[in-house]
Amino acid sequence: MNVEAGWYSNVHPVLRIICFIIFSLFVALGNVGQLSVAACFVVMLFITTGRQACIGLWPMLRRMRWFFLSIFIVYAWLTPGESLLFGVDNARWLPTNAGVLEGLRRLLALVLIIAAVHWLLSVTKRDQLVSALYWLAAPIQLFGFSRQRFAVRVALILSRVVEVQELVGQKVQQAGVNKGDIKAYAAVTAALTEEVIVLAEQSLCQQIEIDVANRPPVWQWTLPLLLTATMLLAGGLLSA
Secondary structure, eight states: OOOOOOGGGGSOHHHHHHHHHHHHHHHHHOOHHHHHHHHHHHHHHHHHHOGGGGTTHHHHHHHTHHHHHHHHHHHHHHSOSOBSSTTOTTOTTSOBHHHHHHHHHHHHHHHHHHHHHHHHHHHSOHHHHHHHHHHHTGGGGGGTOOHHHHHHHHHHHHHHHHHHHHHHHHHHHHHTOOTTOHHHHHHHHHHHHHHHHHHHHHOOOOOOOOOOOOOOOGGGGHHHHHHHHHHHHHHHHTTO
């Protein structure tokens, strides 16, 4: 659900996506200084946007807890370095200092990117997102691909996401699946897969209208430039 209009509504959807891509690249490849600045950005975004933008973020992160744990274990135990506990003999079974720090850094990066995605989808309507992707997909025509087909497929996927989510909720509720019952969830998933395929085959053709986004205002192109400059400065100054 999109939140009410705010300061972000004045920012062109194309620039929102470009800024998100730049943000994600710096977060994924950045150092501690850049991660710290990125965390401040995310906190300010949610504070200035309001409570509605935060709805659904915690459940999303909570559903990924096992993925986060697996990432941390891989880095903590498989990264070479000194043992976490000094003076312990034959401590190969212990995580390393470098591994724990790298694992925490990777977890923070993932959380920040997920939070940024959640914020972007909260403040951007579906038709705005599709038209912005259509505008950004112009270069793929140079390689013989159709950006019209790309935009239509994105629109169809987004239109079906809500339907599938509602269907999943209904099936889980009807089956009375308890938390932690993996077999029951597997059975529901198998039934859902078959039902979604049947619905897809029986769906009628529908007309998709894409509102082609206007060119972003020239002055707004300074936003990704400012973001890039800020992250570069953060990487150099805070890590020194």
